Amino acid sequence: MTETTTTLIATHSGTFHADDVFGVGILMGVFPSHRLIRTRKQELIDTADFVVDVGGVWDAAKGRFDHHQRGFDGARPATEVEGALVPGVGYASAGLVWSAFGTAYVQAWCKGQGHALDEAAVAEVVRSIDHSLVQYLDIVDTGQGDVSPGIFGLSSLIAQLNTHWLEEKGLDHAAKAQLLETRFREAIAITRKFLDHVISKKVAQLRAMDTVRQAPRLLGGRVLHLQEGGMPWTHVVLNEMPEVMFVIYPDSDGDQYQIKTVPVEAGSFTARMDLPKSWAGLRDGELAAVNGVLDSVFCHLNLFIGGARSFEGAVKMAELALADVAAA
Template identity: 50%
Template structure:
């Protein structure tokens, strides 16, 4: 396959779009040009050429009259156009390659929509100038733009041809960076999907107020929040660190407020100090914001859990 995008300065939307196509069509040739004849030869023309026609492999959004937008009103740039067409296939392929999972097409598409909602649409918003995807200079779009050569790089290159070759190499480096982000996004969501049944079937303790997970790496928060209103604490075991942990349950995905906090008296304590306050000899630490604590043994962490359950809630809950 021959993938074409524009020459000159690149942005996160064209890098994302080309990275997705490169995942789906490994070994593709990449050219960066604005020459109409060369674009016509390409199997895909991304962010250049003035045409949006997915069936023909054309994914530009700069042309007069372009009106492609999501249902929420966010206008497409090239990242979103390519992801709209190929996101489900990309998710399915990476789930197979990186997770050993064969996803049904509808499930792969659902994950692709989630990635668009969480990530891709913000690249488009940054490219079209409708919003920044993060405050300051280090949102993802800004980080990708930072791969572009500076005027010093271009001066040191010594010629237009050498400068463009350097820019092509930087584009490929940015593609590698974006590729890892895409892979991580897919692995995270596939992992969350596979964890659902394990979390749902986990052991309930202390009358259902404590959920025990034998694997601390399992993503549990959304399942517990949405399906287990009686669970106040989650206890897990970390094999890598050989310790048990107790976690509070946030009331919402974007909130630090918990259904019930660990006791304030534990805040910031470690080792002997925490053991003296709790009476749990192998207690290790409690976070200053009392949302997580640890002990070496299962018996120790369950003693902490019972103490936390018995602690009166200052909020009157």
């Protein structure tokens, strides 16, 4: 297919789910010149360039992405956990389309945003999106789990966009079908906007990694100084900087410097080192009276973040926190 060719994408009519919405949305992003049909008529399905969640065939080379047929056993590769092989999550249509066209979608997104990522970086974005999002759409759609971690709640959100009996009351078949298609397209728009934002965050993380690695380290290497606020640093610090206890960076409002503890692992509320207990919940003058840093702004009650008006003040807070632990 050339760029000027109109790509025909088919999926089933009637109630939609997140996996068919997602799969069709990916193909729409990869093939901007497209036409969509929602049908269960095999003679129409057979004319499509790509078929999602209907048709009874899985053959990526032929553009067929269904998972309902007898004998279907498509699944992600097994992984080893504590010496035992754990089967990979089975595919629904979302995962089938992403496995075939995730790379092309990410590349198209990067091109549109002016980001230049090498092949390895694109592959990492595709892997990350599958791990954090797509597999949970598949889990819900195939009944592999009723409650899953991650952001699988997108499945429930998409399901709410289906029409209900009161909306359909008094409508003939054609009007119902048109209303459902309108909702389906709304669901695609929501899903793609969400997906694009997830991709954007992952790309930002990858592009920040070298900046984080090259950032100055203070106080014997135990404090990392980032000159830009909002930069994702957790992955690099957790995996490559075991000696770093605190990270200092300018607040997004530009009126203070924050000092943040480093968690023991991603998502954990337990830190490698807390700020001093005597600072908990104090602000401004009360905090300054306790720690002696005149431009202290705050220390969170749970001791994972604090701030000062100046960079020097934040560094002094880090120095005091390190000394507090050493003296304990």
